[in-house]
Amino acid sequence: MDFTDDSPQLGQADVDRDALAERGVRLADLIAALDATLDHSSALDAPRDGWRVLRRYRTGAVLIGAPVDPGGSVWRVAHVEARGRSVVMVRPEPMPLRASRAVRRRGLELRWPTVMTSAPSMGDFVVDIVNTGPARWESDTDGFYVVGAFTDLGSTDFSFGWVDSSQHKAVPLDPGEYARVAVSINPGTWATMGAGTHDLHAVLVSLGLRTSTPLSVVITTDLISQKQAARSHTSPASRRRMLDQQIEQVHTQVSASHSLDRVVQAVMSAQTDDDAIARISHVLNVDEQGAASVYHSPLQALSPNSGRRDQHLAHLIAARDRVH
The missing domain is CATH 1.10.268 (Topoisomerase; domain 3)
Structure with missing residues (x-):
């Protein structure tokens, strides 16, 4: 199973679209086929039938699940470790099936505002989340947390730590409306940053939406010193x-x-x-x-x-x- 941001999600987990449409089998049969042991106390109120593998990880672990309702809008899931090493506990909370990140972000764009592209930055960055679609955009539990990452000029390869973006509440956006949000830079970045011109990329975390073009930023030694001093006045x-x-x-x-x-x-x-x-x-x-x-x-x-x-x-x- 190969996953992209076009995959539906249960919670934060990407799942196989084709597996969602399968009939499934009895939970006991699937657990036996996976050479695992079921914690029966965790499955007392779980569906007995309709279970199938929803995701296989490279480690050999799998995510299994069964629909709670006939339409498959809510699921119970469990994680099974690699063969022969797992006592399986069914998660207690039902999980709603979510559209893929690509669907949930449809119509949204991340744009650098003029204040960022026309004036020198003092190390505080903002970006606009713009609804370019024909209809109102509303959040499906996704937040408006945006992180920024610096790269060398022309490079698009970067990573950042996972965060819970739900703490940064999203707001509905009608067509043409935008929300201007701060771009969070990991404070530790300044400890390893070198002076010079860098590309800044921004990513709307929960939706995997990134700026189509980077912001060119001149990083000076004074700015690095200022950011490090602002972070800590310690010895x-x-x-x-x-x-x-x-x-x-x-x-x-x-x-x-x-x-x-x-x-x-x-x-x-x-x-x-x-x-x-x-x-x-x-x-x-x-x-x-x-x-x-x-x-x-x-x-x-x-x-x-x-x-x-x-x-x-x-x-x-x-x-x-x-x-x-």
Whole structure:
């Protein structure tokens, strides 16, 4: 199963469109076929029939689900670890089937406003979310959180940490209307930033919508110093400790990448965000802060062979070594 932002979603998980249309089988039969063990107490109020594999992960883990209603608008799901290692717990909350990100963002564009393209920036960036479609756009639980990432001129390759964009409430937009929102830059960016001209890309996180063209930004040493000073007025020793913490977080991501099945199972069986973090802490034998950093990491950062993560780690170590 190959997924893109054209795939429907259950929660934040992309699922196979064809699998949604299958008849499905009994939960007990599917669990047996996957060589797993069912936690029966978690499935007491779940559908007994109609279960099918909705997604297969590269790790060998799978997401299974069954519709609750005849129209398939609401589902119960469970995560199954790689064969022979999983006790399956059906998630307690029904999950509404969501249209793909491509459908949910239809009609929206991200545009750099004139204030960004015609005047020098002092490091505070905004972008317009514009409804270019013929009808009113309204949110399907998606938020208006936009992140920015700098690249070398001409490069389009970048990544950013996962965040819960629902905290940045979206507003309805009639045709031609726009919402101007701040572009969030990771404060840690300034510790590894070099002076010069860079491209700034913006992404509307929950919808995977990005600016069609980057904003060319001249980054000066004064701006870098200003941003670093605004972030913290602490001593070099304190700044070094903060960089050490970031380095430790990346090392924790590396550890999580080698136990990804167990981390995913911990998250899928959790009742709340705090519960998920506590379970990850137990699985990886790390403190709450480290577990939280894993929980809020993009899957890309947890890949066993993430070159970007290794590059980020090298930047952090170099930045720490420059602190005196």
